[in-house]
Amino acid sequence: MARKRILAIASGGGHFVQLLRLRPAWDGHDVTYATVHAASAVDVAPAPLLTFRDVSRADWWRLPLTLWDALRILAKVRPQVIVTTGALPPLVVLTLARGLGIRTLWVDSIANSEVLSGSGRHAGKVATAVVTQWPQLAEPGVDHWGSVL
Amino acid sequence: MAAARRTRCRSLGERAVNGVFVSVGSMMPFDRLVQAMDEWAAAHPDVPVEIQIGRGKYEPRHAKYVRMMPVVEYRQRVADARLFVAHAGMGSIISAIEAGKPLLMLARLQAQGEHNTDHQLATAASIGARPGLHVAGDVADLKARATVLLADAGAPPAPISRFADPKFTDRIRAFIEAA
Numbered sequence: 622m623a624r625k626r627i628l629a630i631a632s633g634g635g636h637f638v639q640l641l642r643l644r645p646a647w648d649g650h651d652v653t654y655a656t657v658h659a660a661s662a663v664d665v666a667p668a669p670l671l672t673f674r675d676v677s678r679a680d681w682w683r684l685p686l687t688l689w690d691a692l693r694i695l696a697k698v699r700p701q702v703i704v705t706t707g708a709l710p711p712l713v714v715l716t717l718a719r720g721l722g723i724r725t726l727w728v729d730s731i732a733n734s735e736v737l738s739g740s741g742r743h744a745g746k747v748a749t750a751v752v753t754q755w756p757q758l759a760e761p762g763v764d765h766w767g768s769v770l
Numbered sequence: 771m772a773a774a775r776r777t778r779c780r781s782l783g784e785r786a787v788n789g790v791f792v793s794v795g796s797m798m799p800f801d802r803l804v805q806a807m808d809e810w811a812a813a814h815p816d817v818p819v820e821i822q823i824g825r826g827k828y829e830p831r832h833a834k835y836v837r838m839m840p841v842v843e844y845r846q847r848v849a850d851a852r853l854f855v856a857h858a859g860m861g862s863i864i865s866a867i868e869a870g871k872p873l874l875m876l877a878r879l880q881a882q883g884e885h886n887t888d889h890q891l892a893t894a895a896s897i898g899a900r901p902g903l904h905v906a907g908d909v910a911d912l913k914a915r916a917t918v919l920l921a922d923a924g925a926p927p928a929p930i931s932r933f934a935d936p937k938f939t940d941r942i943r944a945f946i947e948a949a
Contacts, residue, residue, distance in 0.1 A: 622947055633796045635860025642864070642934045646942035658796065660840040678886050679798070702946045726945055732860045732889055734896040739887070750945060755896075767938025770864070770897070770930065 625650045628700035630711045632675060633657040636730060639706040641665075642769040643728070646704070653698045657710075671697065673710050678739070687713055695721070706730060706769075712740045712747075719747045727751045731768050733758070782820050782836045782847070789818030790916065791851035795859045796838065799826035800884055803876050806909040807855055808833050810916055817920065820847065845869065853920050855912070858890040858905070863897055867930055872923040874904045876912050902927030 627647045631640040637656045641664055654661070655671040662670040673690035676683040691714045703718055703725045705711035715725045727744035729737055731754040745751050745762055753759060754768035792807045794800035804823045811819035811833035819833035822844070829835065839847070848854050848869045856862035858877040866873035877894045878884035898905040902925055906912035933939065 625946060627946060635795075635862075635864065638861045638864045642932075643939055643942060645933050645936065646939040647946060648943075650946065658841065660842070663840075663842055675797075677797075704942060704946070724945070724949060726942065728942075730860060731897070732893045735889070735892040738889070766941040767935050769934040769938070770867070 622649070625701045626699060627652040628655060628694070628698045628703045628714075629653070629705075630655040630694070630703060630714060631706045632708045632710055633661075635732060636707045637661060637664075639728070639730060639769045640704075643704065643706070653700070655694050655698075655714075675710060676713075677709055684713070688717075691717055702726070704728065707738060708740045712744055715744060716747045724749045729753045729758075729763075731755070731770060737763065782834050782839070787850045788852045789820065789850075790853045790855060790920065791847045792819065792821040792833070792855045793844065793848075793862060794822060794824045794826065794857050795861055796824065797859075798878070798885060799824055800857050800876075800878055801826045801828040802882060802884065802909060803855075803857060803912070804828050804830060804835075806876075806912050807916070810913045813913075814917070814920075820851075822847075853916065853923060855916060857884075858894040858898070860893065863893070863903065866903065867900075867927045868932075870902075870926045870929055872902050872904065872919055872926055874906060874912065874915055874919055876906045876909070900927060901925045 627650045629652050631637045653669050654665045657675045659672050671694050674686045676687040687710045706728045707730050718725050725748045727748040729741035734755050752764050752766045756765045759765040804821055804826050805828045808830035821830050821833045821835040823835050848865050848871055854866050854871045855874045858875040875894055877890035880888045894905040906915050
């Protein structure tokens with residue numbers, strides 16, 4: 622299997638904790654991580670870690686900063702595949718990746734057990750694949766492959 | 771003497787072992803949780819209480835507090851505590867399970883401006899049923915349960931392996947390696 626360039630990206634807190642639990646999925650490939658806290662580098666070393674400025678629906682006016690960071694990360698990593706566990710900034714990255722022939726996977730947070738997250742809903746329009754961690758949320762176009770717990 | 775425990779918010783200093791560690795996570799303020807546990811600390815002056823308050827307005831007067839901490843230190847504090855009290859976020863839940871520590875949760879509510887949706891209620895209901903994880907209904911319930919759990923925490927959360935089930939990560943690998 623040829624080594625691929627992988628971007629594993631997630632916002633802070635629980636999103637990043639969930640991403641770390643998926644690490645065996647890209648063992649043996651060239652992975653770069655991206656998140657909001659530079660201190661998370663200790664969790665992924667020796668793999669490189671890039672940071673981006675966070676944004677949420679509450680501070681939407683910061684979106685241009687996140688957009689710039691997303692472009693910077695894509696230019697630097699030139700990923701062939703992107704895997705994310707959310708939330709809004711990685712959705713921006715997936716949106717930009719759509720036109721670049723990059724395979725993208727959105728793993729909706731396990732926190733969303735009753736409805737798919739708002740970002741996950743949007744991810745359905747731009748990602749190659751969207752999966753939920755709850756079997757009851759599976760629907761056409763949203764598969765259930767398992768969960769981080 | 772509660773005032774003697776007051777600290778300004780630079781660092782929590784020496785790690786307290788066997789106390790209560792409280793965390794609101796890194797994303798949004800959660801003053802309702804911080805104030806409740808500060809009041810609990812006032813009522814239990816012999817128990818070390820450390821609170822990570824994030825960007826909240828309320829600054830604890832009885833418990834030690836810090837706004838943010840590196841993830842490594844956060845994990846260490848969870849490991850050292852006798853009881854972990856936190857918002858119903860996946861970061862706190864997974865950290866508690868990985869450390870084998872009892873977790874007492876209070877869900878953030880959209881109506882109080884604590885989160886942008888009410889999904890923490892669903893998280894608490896769906897995942898909080900595991901042994902070792904406890905969900906408080908409101909602030910009064912939180913304080914009462916903290917007292918009970920500190921005296922007898924019951925069974926810790928069942929240990930889990932470091933990574934997700936291989937069946938799940940193998941499917942992601944197949945996605946990565948396709949095409």
